[in-house]
Every structure is written in structure tokens, then in C-alpha cells.
Amino acid sequence: MSETGTMLYQCPLLLPQNKEKTIYDGFITALGRDFRLRVFLPSDFQLQNARLQCSVHLKNVLHGYHQIVKQRLQHSCDLGSFMLELKTILEAALKNKRELNAPPPPQYYSCLVKDIENLGWDKLVFVDTELSTIRLKVEDSAGREHLITLHLKANSSLINIRKQFLAALESMKEFWDVMDEIDEKTWVLEPEKPTRNATTRRIAVGNNVSINIDVDPRHPKMLPECYFLGAEHVVIPLRSKLNNNIHLWEPESNLLQNLKNVLEIDFPARASTEKSDFSMDCGICYAYRLDTTVPDQVCDDPRCGQPFHQVCLYEWLRGLPSSRQSFNVIFGECPYCSKPITLKMSMKKT
Template sequence: MAGYDTLINECPLLLPQNRQKTVFDGFIMVKDKEFRVRILLPEEKHLRHARLQCSWQLKQVLHGYQHIVKQRLQHCSDLVSFMLEFKSVLEIALRNKHDQQAPPPPQYYAQLIKEIESLGWDKLAYMDAELRTIKLKAEDSAGREHMITIKLKAKSSLINLHSQFLAALESLKEFWDIMDEIDEKTWVLEPEKPARSTTTRRIAIGNNVSINLEVDPRHPKMLPECCFLGADHVVTPLRNKLNTNMHLWSPECTVLQNLKDIVEIDFPSPATHEKSSFSMECGICYAYRLASSIPDQVCDDPRCGQPFHQECLYEWLRGLPSSRQSFNIIFGECPYCSKPITVKMTIKKS
């Protein structure tokens, strides 16, 4: 009991949550700051197997000190001695963090304001209260607007960082030109709202037929990774045509133009087709979009051609006694026409 009384004196806001006193929850006070903490002790109350749960603020402060805290937890004889050690470690962590975040000299602020004026205040999108984090707007030579977040240090040059960012934008201009042409002249099925950093596009070719492209930002006009999706009797001729005519790929043309010429695809465009023509619902869950996925498995029978989400079809076939599984591939029958169908469960790139 004396040990518990000592704990109350050292950490009055850390209270037991059960009669056995194996769960403590509350706050500890260090340098006039409160931090939420929860300690779970095993029944024998040995600290070696205890669990320490911290709030996200406390985790930030203790970043880089976790191994010390774990060591103290394993070697202290009781909870009171551990809490004393823990508070000491936390004091050191707070002091070091404060030293690292010492404010820069007055010259830093004067130089920063001068550089912002030189760049133009219209390019400033955000600045935090400490003038350490800044967001700047920038345009590439094609007029596309971009945003850069800069965490400044005492010797940072805002103008140099902005110039480096502009140079990086120009190195990606050709890549964005290629992707913009695809976005403007085809029906992009995935991703729904591509970011500037997204290198993949799944483009509609026809009903339940599409091609997935992954363009290399460093060499955007070279032949990208291509994967045709749809029924085998439809995509096999397209795949063979691309493989046969691959040598005709011209680095002088865009990706879209090369695909039109080599595979002889007339891509449906927003000017000629409605996107709903290609947004077929899954035959199992009756939804088009499942999380971030759209139906990408199609029955190979030309008279059926029903699309399914990969996950839906995989789970459906797994539940049928007539299906056969080999590793992550399931062989079964189409839920609609009972013709043979195969699905391979793969992990998609995020």
C-alpha cells in the first residue's frame, strides 16, 4: 500500500481502473504539460510483461526514446520506480525537443520576407504562425498549377528552393502532357480522380474491355506497361497485335497515338460516348465501384460477358463446393451462365 501511496504522490492523475490494480489510466505532468498514458500490468504485476499505451502527442515527444523506455520498463522493480524513470526520460526528451526547435535569429525573418516579396506575394498560399512552414503556388510552362510545401530551416533560401521546384516541374512536363491527353481524349475508368503523381490509367476500349497503362515519368513516350482487361476472346487479339507490332512504337508520338496506330484501337472519347456505357455493375454485388475497385473480371463466354469485381467473384467461387482452388487461383463456374470461369486473387498497387 505504501508503494501505491508513493505513486499517488508522484502521479496523482494516474489512477487504477480495477480492484486488482493491473490497469492504470490517466495523465502524468512533466514541465507543466499533461500527457495521457495507460499502463496494463499482468496478473503477477511484473513490469517485464507490462504494456504502455501513449497518446499521439506523447508518442511524438518520445520519438527516438522508445528503446530507453522499454529498457526501463523491463528493469524497474515496481510501477513507482518505473514512473519516476519514465518522467525523467520524458523531461530529457522535452528539453531536447525544445532545443531543436529554438527560434531562428531575427535576420532569418527579414530575409524570408524579402524573398517572398521577390517571388511575389501572390505565390504564397499558406504560412504558419512561426514562419517555418510555407506553401507556395507554382506554374509549369504549360500553365498547370502546382503546390509545394516547404519546411524552412535557419539557412534555407526560399528562392533557391522555389527554383529547384520549378526545374523539377519542367522535367515532368512531357509526362503530364501525355497523361493530360489521355485524360481529355479517353474515358478513364481508374483512378476516378487521378493526382499529378499517379502514373497509371485504366482506359475504356469498349463494353467490359479496357487497357491498364503504367507510364514511366522519366521516359513518358516509351512503350508503357500494358495490361488488357476483359474477356479472353476480345483481349487476346489486342494483346497479340501489340506484341507483334511493338517494334513500330515511335518515341516521336504520344502514348495514345501509338496505341491507336499499332493496336488499331479507336478509343471512345467524352465527345462521342457516355461513360455510363462502360460502367457495368458487378453481377454479384450489383455495384459499380467497390471501395476503389471497379469490375475487372469478365465471363469469357461471348453470349454472357458479365463483369464482376475480382474480390466478389473470388469469394463467390470459394463458397461453392464444385469450385477447385490452386494456391490463389480458383476454377469454377460463372454465376450467370455456368460456363467455366477462373479468377486469380491479386494484391493491387495502391
């Protein structure tokens, strides 16, 4: 059989596009599916210099087989024999994908239902129609409720996965205990609704004065990263106490109590105060929240103490002819009391 006859037999839908028969365009068929393909042959018809142009679907099926296809292209004696090799590779690739995407055996579903019964149907929040994605409610040893979303496979054990998840939750218990105590016993200004993965808290210390802490989840009782927000005449003494009393920090003791000891303060109690007492609106835009920021720049005059958003105060001072700037520090007058005010443009004020 001639090469043309072999090509017609192997790939009747792949036809030459010019009289020199150096360009073929059409489809290759495997396991009842057609895939678009173009073949560009050099003028000497040497296959090692040939080029294939595959459709997106064909590329996806042959993903991981590119090196094999290249080898077959270099070692085939003619285009007809190469197309036979390509069909064999394509059929193998399709069979492998079918096996990977094959539905689980019937016993998988019976075991899964039994696992859910053992855990309790009340713990089931969501399950898709294929029983491959499941969302469960899980409680840790402290009674905190968590949601876990599982993408199950044929060999998955719901009970074992839950045990692994509970072990991971237990490793975070100390961190969550520390954060829960802070949330329960202090006025947390930021974030308003902390999630379990939030490591920072901005805690009210007094009117327009707060401390922002960033707790290390791996070592939650160690001294956290701290920076203060508020008027300098209040912040400077607090910063000084933190530096001078660092030796009082006891790594195995309660974090909140350590903060009280080191700073020599009592945080305002939730029972005797309101959150609004510590979250005054910006004196320029008259809003508390501006995008994701809150008023964290405060007039240093004790008789004023008006807070401002950093960006609001920056725009105000920049518009005053009497203001001056040195690098990222602007010197001007408070919009409320006209006393000297300094603004340092930075992400954090320590």
C-alpha cells in the same frame, strides 16, 4: 573538503539513499534547470563500474554526448569530481540546443517579406505565426498549378528554393504532358481523380474491356507496362496485337498514338460516350466499387459479357458443387448465363 562535502556542494539535490552511499537519487542542476538522475556505485566505489540512470529529458539533452560522459566517468577520481564534469557537459549541451533553437535574426524576416513581395502575395497559401512554414502556389511552364510547403531556416532563400522546385517540376513536364493527354482524350476508369504522382491509368477500350498502363516517369514515351482486363475472346486478340506490333512503337512519338497504332484501335472519345458505358456494376454484389477494387472479371461468352469483382466471383464459384479448382484457377459456371467461366486468382490479369 570531503567527498560528501563536494557532492553536497556540486549537487545538493542528489542525495545518498543507503548508509553505504552506493546509491544516489535526486536532481542535477544546470543553467537553472533540474534533471532527475540516479547513480549506482559498486561496493568498491570504482567509477568505471558505476551506472547512471537518467530521466527522459536528461537523455535527450545529452544525446550525442554519451561517449564523453562515459570517458569522464572512467577517468574521474571520485563521484564529486565526476558530477562537476557532468554539470560542465550538461551546460555545454544546453547552450548548443539553445543556439540551434534560437530565433532567426531580424533581417531574416525583412528578407522573407521582400521575397514574398517579389513572388506575389497571391502565391501565398499559408504561413504559420513564426514565419517558419510557408505554403506557396507555383505554376510550371505548362501552366499546371502545384503547391509547395517549405520549412524555412535562418539562412533560407525563398527565391532560390522556388527556383530549385521549378527545376524539379520541369524535369517532370514530359511525364505530365503524356498523362494529361490520356486524361483528356480517353475514358480513364481508374483512378477516378488521378494525382500528379499517379503513374497508372486504366483506360476504357470497349464495353467491359480496358487496358491498365503503368508509365515510367523517367521515360514516359517508352512502351509502358500493360495488362488487359475483360473477356478472354477480346483480351487475347489485343494481347496478340501488342506482342506482334511492338516493332511499330516509336519511342520519341506520342504515347497515346503509339498505343493506338500497336493495338490497332481507337479509344472511345470522351465527347461521344459516357463513362457509365464502360463501368458496369458487379453482377453478384450489384456495386461498381468494392473497397478499392472494381469488376475486372468478365464472362467470356459474347452474348453475356457480365463483369464481376474477383472476390465476388470466387465466393460464388466456391459455393457451387459443380465447380473445381486447380491451384489458383477455378472452373465453374457464369452466375448469369451458366456458360463455362474460369477465374484465375491473381493481382493482375495480363
